Amino acid sequence: MALAISAARVWGPRRQAVPLLLRQLGARGLTRSQLPRWQQQQQFSSLDDKPQFPGASAEFIDKLEFIQPNVISGIPIYRVMDRQGQIINPSEDPHLPQEKVLKFYQSMTLLNTMDRILYESQRQGRISFYMTNYGEEGTHVGSAAALENTDLVFGQYREAGVLMYRDYPLELFMAQCYGNVSDRGKGRQMPVHYGCKERHFVTISSPLATQIPQAVGAAYAAKRANANRVVICYFGEGAASEGDAHAGFNFAATLECPIIFFCRNNGYAISTPTSEQYRGDGIAARGPGYGIMSIRVDGNDVFAVYNATKEARRRAVAENQPFLIEAMTYRIGHHSTSDDSSAYRSVDEVNYWDKQDHPISRLRHFLLSRGWWDEEQEKAWRKQSRKKVMEAFEQAERKLKPSPSLLFSDVYQEMPPQLRKQQESLARHLQTYGEHYPLDHFDK
């Protein structure tokens, strides 16, 4: 009897103690017939009632019925503001102070200005490559603002606004894009592969979705360290198709990790529209399949993003479980400077989002209606932010590139002897053939 009670506590009230009893009998070399009659009868009938499978907690059904995936009426999209920047349900207003909301606005617009200038600079051959964030600034800033500064960020490549919100200097954005001596990444990677240790932003890598299981591991370590820290992991709806995404979700749920999975569903993975990326109800619908709390939000509504991220953060840390936020948005720009999206989508479609549903415009309408911003300030800020960006840009361009000897360091923590030999061989080669190399642009 005591066995049955303790078994029920272990497995929950719905599971029967029958399997445990049978195992105990077997272990003692007894058979069911040696049990008192009342227990024999109870077991036999209770075996009929409920499923005993270890793999699922569910009832039986005797009608053949397939579950219909619901994609016509999918998971609803949480929003706080309408497209004109007006709060719809006052109880959802986060009531953020003016300076904080102004910081949202200035981060998004400064990012937008930097994007325009750096995109242009690639067109002019000054930097090799660039990716803009047009239309997705709300997803970056709304989520970044809801985190602590020490929360660890794993990104994909279109989250520069998170760094912008954390006050990453323009000089360092530019340094990475130009690969100049000031680049903390030592010129190793293509532009927009930012990283910042002090701001807890893990360096971006090109392979997609690889950051997802890594973020889960980092969250596990944070949980063990009692750090009261959440990890946020950004990825696009395209990257969510990768095996690493499945791996990350499953590990986060089974290992109970304090992590926020933040999916930027912007409608396209380069040229591939979502109709060719998945057939289910987006990414949010996958969360419950893993046992993950999930929500879909209007990614162009910075307050909705903020509220969802804030609540997810609070609960992820308190309850040690993952949260999935799918932020619906639209990629207004091309995938990158190597892409011309007019090849696969209409200019009208892009214009709609640019003019009718842009996170920056919606927040500006909100600010104007509150009297926290006006046309004068807008003009002054545009001029000032453009000036800041241009100054940083011009300085970045003038700087030298790092010394070619830095080609060889950091492969391992210590340089192996064979690699040092290769480094010396390049140095000797440059002594003889240096004129054929752009040494003038590089630091000694």
Added chain:
Amino acid sequence: MAAVSVTAGRLLRLRAAGAEGYWRRLRGTGLARSFLQPASAGEDAAQTRQVAHFTFQPDPETREYGQTQKMNLFQSITSALDNSLAKDPTAVIFGEDVAFGGVFRCTVGLRDKYGKDRVFNTPLCEQGIVGFGIGIAVTGATAIAEIQFADYIFPAFDQIVNEAAKYRYRSGDLFNCGSLTIRSPWGCVGHGALYHSQSPEAFFAHCPGIKVVIPRSPFQAKGLLLSCIEDKNPCIFFEPKILYRAAVEQVPVEPYNIPLSQAEVIQEGSDVTLVAWGTQVHVIREVAAMAQEKLGVSCEIIDLRTIIPWDVDTVCKSVIKTGRLLISHEAPLTGGFASEISSTVQEECFLNLEAPISRVCGYDTPFPHIFEPFYIPDKWKCYDALRKMINY
């Protein structure tokens, strides 16, 4: 006919007793011989002592690190893991089935001793295991990941090659995953076939940023594994599974380190250099004994131990002395790590070579099941190659 059915019956009873030593018992029944020579069916062959293609040779006990205990390979691994978790409160062990002790018993007792948050199962997903391990290491904690068989490491190849190996370099040393170690059973085991026998070290040798280490014995394994765990770079530690129970040695109970990227000359010689790693070291040891006895040839035996970054100097120094080099590994010949050693040695020691460098390796096929005794680079193939080199 009756004799065949008698031997068949004996064979079936022996099979019921267990698959281990299958070939030994098979030979004992005379059935294999009757397959090869039908005319002599029914004669019993003498039972041979050896179950495998090698004889494990323990190293002499060392007193250098304090009290020792008799341990086999899996126990020496457990000991290293135990020491690590005791010293380093951030260290965690994870992978498929590690919680109950592991399919090769390497993690027995550790969950009870250190807790379920430190020794835990993950879902069945190698790319997840390695990605997750990288993430732990990025925060500075020590991650010890297990991949159940080296044959299954390939789903994690992207995470290892594109992520772990490049983490420090691509971030300009802002971030790294140096405290990640991946352990995995490796190499032939007598019956493993395509997917339980592979030696994939060559795939990873081509990847700057990681270290790949393979021990030949319990004493070596513990010291090398501890070095991998403490090393500030992501490491892959391949454990020769055929040695898990077969290799028994006196191993220090306390932690100790054997340096990485240092090959060991385990026997000095003057006429030919033999290089191998893992199980194959024991094969070439026997080959050296055969060469001495039958040919009067003195062999210098080197256990490479670390595949990358590898100890070029020790190997070259030896070849400069002997003038002849034979490298042997189970992995297929083409693109196997012997080709890297061969290429480097001919560059550095060209004028010292008396004969072409010899590679005795697995064939360029997947690892077969029933044909394993013909596939592996056994002592006869190595001996034959050595003889040809001497007579060149």
